[in-house]
Amino acid sequence: MRPEAVAAMVPFLTERFGNPSGSHGVARDARRAIDEARDRVADVIGCGPGEVVFTGGGTEGDNTAIGGAAAGRSVCPAAEHHAVLHAVERAGGTVVAVDALARVDLDALAAALGPDVAVVSVMAVNNEVGSVNDLAAVASVVRDRAPGALLHTDAVQAACWLDLRQLWPHVDLLSLSGHKFGGPKGVGVLAVREGSALEAIIVGGGQERERRSGTHNVPGIVALTEALALTDEQRVEENVRIGALRDRLVDRLTGSVPGVRETVPRTAKVAGSAHVMVEDVEGEALLFLLDRAGVCASAASSCASGAMEPSHVLAAMGIEPAWSGGAVRLSLGRTTADADVDRALDVFADVVPTLRSRMRPRVAP
Amino acid sequence: MNILVAMSGGVDSSVAAALLARAGHDVVGVTMRLWGGESDTGCCSVADVDDARRVAQQLGIDHVVFNFTDDFAAHVVEPYVDAHANGTTPNPCVECNRRIKFARLTERAALLGFDAVATGHYARIGRRDGRRTLERGADRAKDQSYVVHMLGQDELATTLFPVGEYADKDDVRQVAASLGLRTAAKPDSQDVCFITSTGGRPAFLGRRLSLHPARVVDSAGRRLGALPSVELVTVGQRKGLGLPGGGPKRYVLDVDRRSGTVIVGSDAELRRDALRAEDPTWVDGTVTGPVLVQCSAHGSAEPAQLTLVDGVVDVRWDEPQRRVAPGQAVVFYDVSDRYVLGGGVCAT
Numbered sequence: 001m002r003p004e005a006v007a008a009m010v011p012f013l014t015e016r017f018g019n020p021s022g023s024h025g026v027a028r029d030a031r032r033a034i035d036e037a038r039d040r041v042a043d044v045i046g047c048g049p050g051e052v053v054f055t056g057g058g059t060e061g062d063n064t065a066i067g068g069a070a071a072g073r074s075v076c077p078a079a080e081h082h083a084v085l086h087a088v089e090r091a092g093g094t095v096v097a098v099d100a101l102a103r104v105d106l107d108a109l110a111a112a113l114g115p116d117v118a119v120v121s122v123m124a125v126n127n128e129v130g131s132v133n134d135l136a137a138v139a140s141v142v143r144d145r146a147p148g149a150l151l152h153t154d155a156v157q158a159a160c161w162l163d164l165r166q167l168w169p170h171v172d173l174l175s176l177s178g179h180k181f182g183g184p185k186g187v188g189v190l191a192v193r194e195g196s197a198l199e200a201i202i203v204g205g206g207q208e209r210e211r212r213s214g215t216h217n218v219p220g221i222v223a224l225t226e227a228l229a230l231t232d233e234q235r236v237e238e239n240v241r242i243g244a245l246r247d248r249l250v251d252r253l254t255g256s257v258p259g260v261r262e263t264v265p266r267t268a269k270v271a272g273s274a275h276v277m278v279e280d281v282e283g284e285a286l287l288f289l290l291d292r293a294g295v296c297a298s299a300a301s302s303c304a305s306g307a308m309e310p311s312h313v314l315a316a317m318g319i320e321p322a323w324s325g326g327a328v329r330l331s332l333g334r335t336t337a338d339a340d341v342d343r344a345l346d347v348f349a350d351v352v353p354t355l356r357s358r359m360r361p362r363v364a365p
Numbered sequence: 366m367n368i369l370v371a372m373s374g375g376v377d378s379s380v381a382a383a384l385l386a387r388a389g390h391d392v393v394g395v396t397m398r399l400w401g402g403e404s405d406t407g408c409c410s411v412a413d414v415d416d417a418r419r420v421a422q423q424l425g426i427d428h429v430v431f432n433f434t435d436d437f438a439a440h441v442v443e444p445y446v447d448a449h450a451n452g453t454t455p456n457p458c459v460e461c462n463r464r465i466k467f468a469r470l471t472e473r474a475a476l477l478g479f480d481a482v483a484t485g486h487y488a489r490i491g492r493r494d495g496r497r498t499l500e501r502g503a504d505r506a507k508d509q510s511y512v513v514h515m516l517g518q519d520e521l522a523t524t525l526f527p528v529g530e531y532a533d534k535d536d537v538r539q540v541a542a543s544l545g546l547r548t549a550a551k552p553d554s555q556d557v558c559f560i561t562s563t564g565g566r567p568a569f570l571g572r573r574l575s576l577h578p579a580r581v582v583d584s585a586g587r588r589l590g591a592l593p594s595v596e597l598v599t600v601g602q603r604k605g606l607g608l609p610g611g612g613p614k615r616y617v618l619d620v621d622r623r624s625g626t627v628i629v630g631s632d633a634e635l636r637r638d639a640l641r642a643e644d645p646t647w648v649d650g651t652v653t654g655p656v657l658v659q660c661s662a663h664g665s666a667e668p669a670q671l672t673l674v675d676g677v678v679d680v681r682w683d684e685p686q687r688r689v690a691p692g693q694a695v696v697f698y699d700v701s702d703r704y705v706l707g708g709g710v711c712a713t
Contacts, residue, residue: 282473282476284431284432284473285473285476285477288429288477289477289478306414306418306429306430307398307414307430307431307432307434308430308432309432354478355476358475358476358478359476
């Protein structure tokens with residue numbers, strides 16, 4: 001977490017402990033913190049304060065967008081985060097194709113839309129490979145083919161890299177998650193355009209204008225807000241600084257270790273994403289050795305047991321298994337420095353040849 | 366040594382990891398995710414993985430999960446289903462050891478630079494004249510040498526069975542309890558891990574192949590009854606044949622999958638003088654002559670003579686034995702009933 005975000009939340013874990021739904025002085029103090037937070041978040045998204053709903057994280061925002069939309073079909077591309085994909089699948093919705101860079105195929109989207117569609121969800125930035133969807137183009141297809149539908153974007157991976165004010169005009173719903181920009185885990189935002197027909201999926205005390213019941217996570221909301229404001233302030237410089245680090249990392253990885261390729265070209269993705277594929281190595285083995293050497297990388301997503309699952313994103317992109325098996329996702333961010341990139345490069349240059357030298361010769365089938 | 370310990374979440378592998386860590390080895394625990402489908406413990410056997418991870422945390426060792434679901438489906442589950450379709454009786458735990466634990470996992474361990482793989486099996490690995498031996502576990506009642514009989518010299522050189530030396534499984538639980546391991550009182554696993562206790566084999570196989578009704582006849586061809594699925598009947602089976610009780614004990618003598626016929630008869634009719642074991646593996650080279658032969662995980666080992674004919678082992682019993690179901694593992698022990706010599710698969 002950003003130190004400023006940690007510092008911001010501490011008073012609300014201690015002396016300013018009030019429940020903002022109460023009516024006495026301590027409660028009013030907490031209420032004021034939430035009101036101010038709402039204004040600041042609205043400013044970063046470019047929406048009205050009344051359109052900001054604080055949630056329990058990105059998954060809740062995604063689930064609410066799909067599950068809370070009016071009766072009707074839901075539609076999403078195949079490379080969405082599971083928080084959207086599984087919600088759409090469970091609702092019996094339609095999953096549409098993506099292109100070779102994991103961006104929604106606009107023709108496939110158009111073909112899947114119709115008057116029966118209640119919600120369309122297209123992520124701003126892909127969480128695995130970093131590619132960016134053109135939400136303006138998506139919005140135009142949706143308005144044309146399913147004018148009654150709500151358009152949701154999972155912007156969880158976008159907050160650090162894209163100006164949310166540029167995204168918001170195209171969509172009705174936008175989800176964020178605190179821990180992706182230096183805030184705490186377990187708190188998020190769902191922006192809901194005024195007038196959207198969206199039902200709550202969590203009901204109770206009627207907090208958040210009946211859109212999300214439950215006592216406010218005041219420390220979390222305050223810390224998320226601090227982190228989001230700083231992220232927004234520093235976004236332009238950080239894109240430049242981290243983009244340069246990422247370029248050096250990926251250039252050296254693909255240039256110095258044979259059989260390593262960049263999954264998505266940099267022109268199509270955000271600055272903090274370094275996703276490469278190592279030919280003919282097993283991802284689990286590669287990540288194990290990277291981890292033992294102090295490099296924390298991931299591949300796709302993990303199931304509840306902690307086992308690695310094959311990436312549904314790479315599968316949807318049509319990547320051949322000899323490459324997708326050795327996918328490595330290295331994320332760069334606020335705290336990444338030159339030395340970290342050097343360290344990752346050293347370890348990588350050591351681990352990949354080691355692994356290859358120990359592999360048995362492949363037997364022709 | 367750098368040792369990868371396969372931790373199932375049970376007490377035996379928990380203690381195996383504890384003993385190696387206590388002995389000063391550099392130990393990493395691994396739980397294999399093998400079955401992606403329905404199981405008694407939920408998605409990915411999350412509860413068992415949790416137990417393994419928590420034990421590893423207690424021991425202060427790293428714990429990882431490897432996803433071998435594709436290999437398990439291809440090399441254990443699909444052959445299991447095919448075997449039933451073909452009227453044989455598969456042994457999935459033996460095949461899992463042969464194809465997954467002592468193949469896929471040990472290859473992965475070598476790739477990662479580990480010197481050895483340890484498991485919680487009750488068997489012992491010794492040395493004799495510069496060669497490795499595979500021996501029954503010290504606790505004969507818990508001995509699992511039958512299910513690891515396929516290990517050869519190469520595999521034995523990089524395999525450890527730390528709990529095989531314990532003469533009594535209660536001592537293993539005692540070790541677990543004294544270390545405060547949360548798995549100390551966990552019941553032993555009993556059944557095939559990918560089949561639920563609620564649905565059993567009929568539900569599992571019924572979803573994967575078409576089950577056909579069977580006529581039950583005696584050896585003279587007289588019809589005695591009927592069964593819903595010929596695929597679920599095993600040679601040597603005595604229970605669940607739907608026959609009226611009270612008479613002499615009747616066993617399945619033969620199953621004709623094609624005509625849907627189950628032939629039943631007396632113990633005497635079930636006895637055979639010999640069997641053939643295919644695809645033999647040997648702990649340290651081929652063996653012929655007098656041996657003891659065991660045909661189920663906890664069965665007795667009976668004297669027989671081995672001869673090798675065109676790569677198939679001819680097992681000639683000293684005394685006639687009940688017919689062994691085709692597909693079952695047949696394991697050879699030396700006449701002292703201590704050393705595993707090798708094994709094969711009972712031919713049809």
